[in-house]
Amino acid sequence: MFKNFANVWTIVGVAQDLKRVAPLAMRVAGERVVLFRDDAGKACALIDQCPHRGVALSLGRVEYGVIECPFHGWRFDGAGRNCHVPWNPDAKRENLAATSLPCREAGGLLWLYTGFDPTEEPEPSQTLTAQDRVALCAQSVTWKAHWTRVMENMLDSPHLPFVHRSTIGRDLAKHVGDGRLEMVFESRTYGGRICASVDGSPRAGNMDYRFPNVMELFIDPPGKTFRLMVACIPEDEQTTRLWLLTVRSFARAPLFDFAFRWMNRRIAREDQAIVESSLPAEVPPPAEEASVRTDAPTLAFRKIYRERLLGSSASAPRRRECFAP
Ligand code: FES
Ligand SMILES: [Fe+2]
Numbered sequence: 656m657f658k659n660f661a662n663v664w665t666i667v668g669v670a671q672d673l674k675r676v677a678p679l680a681m682r683v684a685g686e687r688v689v690l691f692r693d694d695a696g697k698a699c700a701l702i703d704q705c706p707h708r709g710v711a712l713s714l715g716r717v718e719y720g721v722i723e724c725p726f727h728g729w730r731f732d733g734a735g736r737n738c739h740v741p742w743n744p745d746a747k748r749e750n751l752a753a754t755s756l757p758c759r760e761a762g763g764l765l766w767l768y769t770g771f772d773p774t775e776e777p778e779p780s781q782t783l784t785a786q787d788r789v790a791l792c793a794q795s796v797t798w799k800a801h802w803t804r805v806m807e808n809m810l811d812s813p814h815l816p817f818v819h820r821s822t823i824g825r826d827l828a829k830h831v832g833d834g835r836l837e838m839v840f841e842s843r844t845y846g847g848r849i850c851a852s853v854d855g856s857p858r859a860g861n862m863d864y865r866f867p868n869v870m871e872l873f874i875d876p877p878g879k880t881f882r883l884m885v886a887c888i889p890e891d892e893q894t895t896r897l898w899l900l901t902v903r904s905f906a907r908a909p910l911f912d913f914a915f916r917w918m919n920r921r922i923a924r925e926d927q928a929i930v931e932s933s934l935p936a937e938v939p940p941p942a943e944e945a946s947v948r949t950d951a952p953t954l955a956f957r958k959i960y961r962e963r964l965l966g967s968s969a970s971a972p973r974r975r976e977c978f979a980p
Contacts (some may be wrong), residue, residue, distance in 0.1 A: 659889075660684035661967035662770035663867045666886040666898055669793045673698055673757045678722055680713035684769055684891040689713040690758060691733070694720030699733030700758035700767055702971070704735075706751055728934050754971050763791050763902075770969035778845065780863070780871055782882045782902050792912040793900045796923055800871075800931045801867065802889035803938040803960055805897060807953040808930045809870035812838060812851050818925050822918075828856070838948075840864075840955040849952045866958060867964060875969035880904040884921070891934065899923060920936065 665683065668690070673679050679690040680703055687703035689712050703713050705724040714724040721738055723730045730739040735755035737748040759776065762783025783791070796839035798805060809815070815824030830836070830853045837852045837913045846864040850857065863871040872883040884900040899919040906914075938957050948955060 656930070656969045656971060657684040658687055658968050659965050659971040660769055660867070661964075662768070662773075663964070664759075664766050664768050664773065664775075665868055665888055666764050667767045667888060668765040668795075668898070669791075670763050670765055673765060675720075675948045676717060678713045678717055679713070680711065681896075682894075683767060684889045685891050686769075687711060687713075688756065688767060690767075691717045691722050693733030696720075697733060698758050698760050698765055700756040701731060701735050701896055702756065704754075705729060711721035712753065731824050731894060755963070760801040771972060774933075775900040780845070780865060780884075781871075782871060782884070790903050790907045790909075790912070791900060792915050793898060794919065795898050796897050796927075797890070798894055798897060798927050798931055799893055800894050800933065801892060801894040801937040802887045803934070804930050804933045805895045806868055806960075807938060807956060808926055809887065810828065810864055810952045810956055811950075812836070812849075812862075812952075814926075814929075819922060819927055822922055822925065827853070827858075836949050838951050840952045842955075847952070847955055848958070854914070859914070862952075864952070868957060874903070883895060884980065897923065941947060 667681055667683060668679065673690055673692060675692045675696065675785070681688050687853055688700055689703040690698060690700050693699050701712060701722070703711050706727055707724065708726055710724065710726045712722050712724055712731070715723045720915035721730045721732050728741045729737060729751070731753040732738055735753040737751040740746040740748055740751060756771070757773050759766045761777050762779030764779065764783065766777035813836060818824065820828050834853050839850045841848045841850070846866040848861040849864065852858060855870065859973065860872060860874045862873070867869060868887045870885045874881050874883065880903060882902045884902065886898040888896045890896050901915040901919060938960065940956055941954050
């Protein structure tokens with residue numbers, strides 16, 4: 656399960672989107688997952704497949720913190736425990752559980768663990784946990800691309816004056832030609848920091864790569880906070896869901912969310928067709944593509960991907976008995 660993306664915490668949504676009355680269905684690294692809130696309001700996740708006949712639990716309803724399968728009405732709590740099997744009061748419900756996954760709320764976001772025994776808790780960046788974080792606006796879009804190509808795109812600055820020549824690449828476009836761009840990737844415990852300079856002058860706007868799949872761009876105006884974050888969640892080998900997040904300490908009224916969302920969508924659309932056209936779909940070993948000095952951050956990401964994610968998988972604990980007629 657969760658092939659090539661196992662045993663990591665990933666952002667999967669925004670906490671306020673998960674209501675008590677409705678399940679939230681999603682795909683993560685090839686697995687169907689359903690999120691809902693238990694009777695205490697805590698975010699919970701199950702593999703979205705009823706242990707009875709495999710239908711999507713997310714098509715069912717949530718009542719009093721328990722999700723009911725839409726097919727024969729079996730009910731499961733947030734830990735996957737079977738609470739009810741209609742018509743079968745003698746059923747051994749302890750053997751008829753759904754498969755639960757670790758799920759948390761942190762920094763205003765929903766986090767899912769792509770495995771079963773996390774040794775650490777999710778670590779949202781300081782941007783998300785800071786007291787002065789006042790406005791988080793979020794939206795998601797879907798691209799037909801492998802998540803590694805999407806992640807690389809987010810860490811790649813040399814494309815800005817070409818793909819985004821009329822938006823965020825306008826300033827860098829002035830230096831294209833004989834200018835020398837330096838891209839430095841400094842390893843950090845959370846992933847890495849990317850700093851850029853042009854002809855020896857450092858550029859404003861450092862960028863963080865947060866393992867496994869988040870880019871955070873710091874574009875703080877003087878005395879203010881303004882960050883763009885993108886989480887690249889693999890849905891399957893051809894599809895990536897991007898959560899585009901803006902965190903700001905100015906223009907706080909929700910009314911302004913519209914403008915930030917519009918801008919984020921516009922920039923993402925500029926990238927989309929380019930990234931979706933990449934071949935091969937998944938990033939290959941570095942030697943199989945031509946690279947130059949300014950590819951240092953994307954090559955650093957590739958190394959981390961190959962060392963920590965490629966080849967990973969998780970196995971669900973088996974705890975089910977079959978009824979033998
Ligand atoms: S398939 Fe879920 S209860 Fe039968
Ligand atoms: Fe881009």
